[in-house]
Amino acid sequence: MSIALITSLFAIAAYAQSRANAVGVSYCVGVYLAGYDHCDASDRHSLTGNAAANYYGSSTTVCAGATLNGSFWGGYACGNFGYAEHCYDGTRLLVGRIHNGQPGAQHMQGAYYYSQACP
Amino acid sequence: MPIKRFLIMSSVAAASFAVTAAVVGAQDGPQPQTLADVPANQAAATDVDPSLARDFAAFRRSQRAGEARDGVGPFGANLALARRVDTAVGSVWIVPARGVVCLRAEDSAGSGWTCAAETQAAHGALMLAMRTSGDESGARVFGLLPDGASAPVMTTTGGSTAKVDMGPDGAFGVQAGRGTLEYDQGGARRTVTAP
Numbered sequence: 031m032s033i034a035l036i037t038s039l040f041a042i043a044a045y046a047q048s049r050a051n052a053v054g055v056s057y058c059v060g061v062y063l064a065g066y067d068h069c070d071a072s073d074r075h076s077l078t079g080n081a082a083a084n085y086y087g088s089s090t091t092v093c094a095g096a097t098l099n100g101s102f103w104g105g106y107a108c109g110n111f112g113y114a115e116h117c118y119d120g121t122r123l124l125v126g127r128i129h130n131g132q133p134g135a136q137h138m139q140g141a142y143y144y145s146q147a148c149p
Numbered sequence: 150m151p152i153k154r155f156l157i158m159s160s161v162a163a164a165s166f167a168v169t170a171a172v173v174g175a176q177d178g179p180q181p182q183t184l185a186d187v188p189a190n191q192a193a194a195t196d197v198d199p200s201l202a203r204d205f206a207a208f209r210r211s212q213r214a215g216e217a218r219d220g221v222g223p224f225g226a227n228l229a230l231a232r233r234v235d236t237a238v239g240s241v242w243i244v245p246a247r248g249v250v251c252l253r254a255e256d257s258a259g260s261g262w263t264c265a266a267e268t269q270a271a272h273g274a275l276m277l278a279m280r281t282s283g284d285e286s287g288a289r290v291f292g293l294l295p296d297g298a299s300a301p302v303m304t305t306t307g308g309s310t311a312k313v314d315m316g317p318d319g320a321f322g323v324q325a326g327r328g329t330l331e332y333d334q335g336g337a338r339r340t341v342t343a344p
Binding site for chain 1: 183185190222262263266275276280282344
């Protein structure tokens with residue numbers, strides 16, 4: 031039993047070194063975006079990260095970015111296997127944006143993070 | 150009373166094993182086929198998955214000084230295990246996660262990530278484009294090609310082509326507009342849309 035308890039403690043310690051406790055807010059879930067269209071989160075926050083995903087497309091281009099005071103800010107990160115994320119330093123009030131990075135329409139979803147380190 | 154004590158101890162032990170299995174087991178299960186099979190938020194990878202080392206040269210060499218960084222990215226991507234490749238358009242980090250491989254690059258606002266299931270990346274070309282707002286003409290495009298890939302060429306939608314300098318780690322970085330990446334693998338010419 032002692033071994034089991036010690037092992038569990040190590041496992042829990044490893045789990046703590048993760049983003050599993052991130053403060054994440056999903057938005058634009060399941061939105062169907064035309065080619066190169068985008069969808070914004072409804073609220074702004076001191077973002078540390080913003081992710082765009084199409085988990086069910088085998089190889090689709092999705093992009094993650096953000097706006098500041100209504101204007102696009104920073105850059106897009108785009109990935110070709112249905113996932114992209116952009117990290118920020120958390121000092122600005124940003125609105126998460128997901129962007130369809132391909133000409134064809136696709137279903138996407140976004141999630142932004144705050145109070146959570148994003149390396 | 151001894152029976153009651155035994156039952157209590159057994160319950161505690163079983164619960165401990167269950168927690169351990171739930172937390173650690175994710176890395177020992179079957180390989181995910183797509184990112185839909187993997188939770189985005191999970192514990193940091195504790196080592197390089199053997200399948201990653203089998204398919205990508207970068208993970209068969211030792212880490213060099215300065216490559217490891219602190220932090221955990223999506224899907225448990227652990228920067229402490231990362232390999233860095235310096236390209237003409239900036240550095241790209243190849244980061245192992247749990248059944249997943251990720252690319253990370255930096256820009257003036259922070260960093261960008263993309264990931265794919267190891268199976269997907271081994272049969273394709275994982276690419277990360279760092280685009281500047283308002284400029285759709287070009288981007289810094291970073292990529293990772295699996296073992297056996299060769300002769301990569303980037304072709305933009307405008308028709309211009311650029312030879313891609315792929316280093317020994319199978320990674321590259323180029324400035325390119327939207328287009329496709331072509332490369333040889335397994336005796337066939339493959340074409341992948343660049344992000």
